[in-house]
Amino acid sequence: MQAVLSLKKYIKPYMVFAIIAPLMMVLEVGMDLVQPTIMQHIIDYGIAQDNTSYIIKMFGLTVLCAFLGLLGGAVCSIYASKTAVNFAADIRQDLYETITYFSNSNKDHFTLGKLITNITSDVEMLQRALTMLLKVFVRGPLTFLGAIVIVFLTARELFPILLVVVPILAFSIYFFTKISGKLFLKVQEAVDAVNTRVQENLAGIRVIKAYNRKDHQIDQFRSVNEKLMKRNITADQIIGILMPLTAFVVNMGIIAALWMGAFKVENESIEVGVIIAFINYLMMIMGGLMSSSNVLMQIARAVPSAKRIVAVLEEKPEITNSESPVKSSIKGTVEFENVHFAYNKQNEAVLKNISFKVNSGETIGIIGMTGSGKSTIVNLIPRMYDTDQGLIKIDGRPIYQYDLETLRGEIGFAPQKATLFSRTIEENVKYGNDEATTEDLIEALESSCAYEFVEKLDEQEQYLITQGATNLSGGQKQRLAMARAFIRKPAILILDDTTSAVDSISEKRIQRAITENFKESTKFIVSSKISSIRHADQILVLEDGCIVGQGTHEELLETNTTYQDIVSTQLVRGGTLHE
Incomplete structure (x- = not known):
């Protein structure tokens, strides 16, 4: 019940409505309580005494x-x-705002x-509970108590029946x-399972179709749906x-x-109207x-719903501002110190003991095998996560000292x-x-x-993207994600493997545009392709979360065996390293 009481602040703005x-x-x-008594008087004093004027009155x-x-x-x-709907809308709004501040671990x-x-x-x-509380719960106890009091005052001979009933x-x-x-x-927990299954299946519908696993997914949904059904049936x-x-x-x-009234009417100790009124009051x-x-x-x-809502509202985001966050602009020098x-702790x-420095305006390429920690490094820069050990600095200042909005506002991030x-669009x-x-958009x-593909669409920039961008190809989605990062003209530009579905000609044009248009931006380019990062001022080669090579393309070709293996593998597979 404590959870319910903790939500009472959402009623305060609508307290006048809640009182009215x-x-x-x-x-x-x-008015309802008065009517059986009026009926009693009509029967006993109007009809019984043939008093028409009294009946009409x-x-x-x-x-x-x-x-x-x-x-x-x-x-x-x-x-x-009005009270319940506004109360629910405010809670829903706060829940949504709270969730948007959650880190991935939250x-x-x-x-x-x-x-x-x-x-x-x-x-x-x-919302339903509050509506019923304001309407029905007032009605129920008042009707109950009022009827008991009236029966006690007007039909005391029948009152013992109430003492039993x-x-x-x-x-x-x-x-x-x-x-x-x-x-x-338990019903709400079963609803959670259904929602989770639906969300997963809709998000992965293409994979389900590609692997012809539709029947398997239907069976899995049937399982959680039947569990919800059984719990609902039991409760109902x-x-x-x-x-x-x-x-x-x-x-x-x-x-x-x-039965009692029949004897008392016969003994003339009670009137018929009293019995009828008593039945109505009962x-x-x-x-x-x-x-x-x-x-x-x-x-x-x-109450369980309130507990679950309060748990979300009271969840402390792992990524928060410091007490006096810095809101100054960022130039873009980034340094990792023993990160x-x-x-999962x-x-x-x-990542293990990651240390490097990139100056403002430089380009740093990050390459390595799948799972080597490439994306994790760039996710730490806008504080999607915080480090367990070590320090990340921007312009010589630890990033946790920056205001989160200021920090992220200076970063253009195109995720994997x-x-x-x-x-x-x-x-x-x-x-x-x-x-x-x-002009900035173009x-x-x-x-x-x-x-090149937007201008061919009938609506061009006003083309409506469907949910999940199912009306675009993978390469088109990647290019729009990069455009979203580019339009910010950020101090730090992060491209996390954003050209994996882009052809080599388009990739070269994108690289040229980055070089020409973002000279002052610090650029992090994560890729599994050598051609995407070979022109970087420095390249980090990652393996099992550690930096195993650092330098320019030419330096790494001469000194780093891991980098050499990656280059040779891509050449064998038909990759190109030419200008």
């Missing part, structure tokens, strides 16, 4: 009460919905499927509510027992009331308890996997610099050799 809603519900409940009072109850209920619904801790459930299903669960109903509701909380926590079946059980108890109470008591139980069960379902790093380090958004490229002009597209 239950007040209006009080009006509706009050009480009928008018009934209509007025019904109208006021309708007004109160409508206003309550409007303001309860995301791995929760998993993407669970985060998707948090921001959709869990928030929806809280009410405790049975209350215990049943408490028992089933307690069970429901545990059951629906157990909760479903409550309604017929309470109806049975109330019906027994009605039978007891009719139904109200059951309705009040049932509506209260529904709210309690909804809250029981919402060690491991993705229990496993062997991915070209990620594009389901927006236009212009919006995707200007993602690197939303203040860029049309220049970036030309520098990355992307303009």
